[in-house]
Amino acid sequence: MIGKICGTGSYVPAHFLDNNDLSKMVDTNDEWIRERTGVVRRHIIEEETTVSMSVEAARRALENSDTAPEELDLILVSTFTSEVMLPCTACEVQKELGAVNATGFDLNAACTGFLFAYNTAQAYIASGVYKTILLIGAESLSNTVNWEDRGTCILFGDGAGAAVLKAEEGTFYQPVTHSDGSLGDALTCMSRHRKYRPAEEEDLDSYMHMNGQAVFKFAVRRVPEVIGEALEGTGFSVSDIDYFILHQANKRIVESVAKRLKAEIGKFPMNLQEYGNTSSASIPILLDEVNRKGMLKKGDKLVMAGFGAGLSWGAVCLEW
Numbered sequence: 001m002i003g004k005i006c007g008t009g010s011y012v013p014a015h016f017l018d019n020n021d022l023s024k025m026v027d028t029n030d031e032w033i034r035e036r037t038g039v040v041r042r043h044i045i046e047e048e049t050t051v052s053m054s055v056e057a058a059r060r061a062l063e064n065s066d067t068a069p070e071e072l073d074l075i076l077v078s079t080f081t082s083e084v085m086l087p088c089t090a091c092e093v094q095k096e097l098g099a100v101n102a103t104g105f106d107l108n109a110a111c112t113g114f115l116f117a118y119n120t121a122q123a124y125i126a127s128g129v130y131k132t133i134l135l136i137g138a139e140s141l142s143n144t145v146n147w148e149d150r151g152t153c154i155l156f157g158d159g160a161g162a163a164v165l166k167a168e169e170g171t172f173y174q175p176v177t178h179s180d181g182s183l184g185d186a187l188t189c190m191s192r193h194r195k196y197r198p199a200e201e202e203d204l205d206s207y208m209h210m211n212g213q214a215v216f217k218f219a220v221r222r223v224p225e226v227i228g229e230a231l232e233g234t235g236f237s238v239s240d241i242d243y244f245i246l247h248q249a250n251k252r253i254v255e256s257v258a259k260r261l262k263a264e265i266g267k268f269p270m271n272l273q274e275y276g277n278t279s280s281a282s283i284p285i286l287l288d289e290v291n292r293k294g295m296l297k298k299g300d301k302l303v304m305a306g307f308g309a310g311l312s313w314g315a316v317c318l319e320w
């Protein structure tokens with residue numbers, strides 16, 4: 001058995017900051033941000049929380065997949081930006097949805113998180129433990145961004161995406177994920193709750209810190225590589241893939257991946273211009289947009305691929 005995506009949903013806050021808004025907050029400008037990143041606007045929470053966005057995205061995915069909350073066996077939430085550490089977001093979502101038969105937990109692999117959640121769900125379904133699984137990627141990144149740091153605040157936004165997986169007969173394509181903790185310093189965010197801090201860390205705040213160039217170089221090399229690994233053994237080549245649903249971090253990264261794979265850029269839908277980088281929410285939000293635009297037909301071959309803090313990266317091939 002494999003887990004087939006039967007429906008998708010997403011939610012982004014109505015409030016947004018465009019590049020001109022940011023140019024009043026830090027030393028930057030619309031032209032620089034568009035050229036270097038492709039981002040034009042990013043949606044930012046007001047009243048929303050990671051839980052409330054997750055619930056809204058989940059409701060839309062349940063409706064889209066014609067699934068009642070009671071049918072869910074498992075809720076998996078990928079996030080590193082829950083407002084509360086306990087209870088976990090998945091349990092809050094379970095309560096709000098009335099998914100009384102579901103168990104759940106959160107996992108954190110930063111921007112690659114949704115892929116890890118997808119792979120975890122597939123393993124549960126293949127082993128027969130669960131049949132119907134709700135996957136959510138949700139982030140309130142604006143809570144972790146230093147709004148005085150022009151190197152990061154221009155990039156990130158808030159939102160949530162969800163997908164419902166149901167057990168069906170089908171072909172399973174082996175996902176590929178990697179982690180390299182030795183590169184972890186390139187992208188960090190300290191916990192606000194620390195009893196003891198070593199002297200060398202005393203000056204560090206709890207904002208996200210990033211070596212942008214290091215992450216950029218890592219992504220343009222590793223993402224095409226891991227897509228190649230994920231395609232190995234599927235019998236498909238790059239030209240057989242209908243859409244590449246990539247983590248939405250930077251337009252230049254997506255374009256570079258397309259170029260290295262020698263694939264048409266039209267097969268790489270993008271929405272980062274509207275939402276910025278929403279970390280683990282970016283892949284499910286994009287998948288939902290592509291789905292709702294009617295761009296996907298049964299049997300289409302997709303690749304989902306992501307990268308992020310850890311550093312971590314991965315890709316998986318699936319049939320719609």
Ligand code: ACO
Nearest residue numbers: 028032036110111150151154212213215216249250308309
């Ligand atoms: N506005 C104007 N100028 C800026 C800005 C800004 N917002 N930010 C940096 N600059 C300046 C720099 O100070 C530098 O000036 P200098 O040449 O006088 O020193 C110049 O612009 C070039 O800076 P670079 O850092 O070389 O710019 P780069 O082209 O690398 O773009 C960026 C920076 C956009 C951050 C890019 O490196 C990037 O996108 N990296 C990948 C980041 C990423 O994807 N992170 C998410 C990972 S996912 C996760 O897990 C959360």
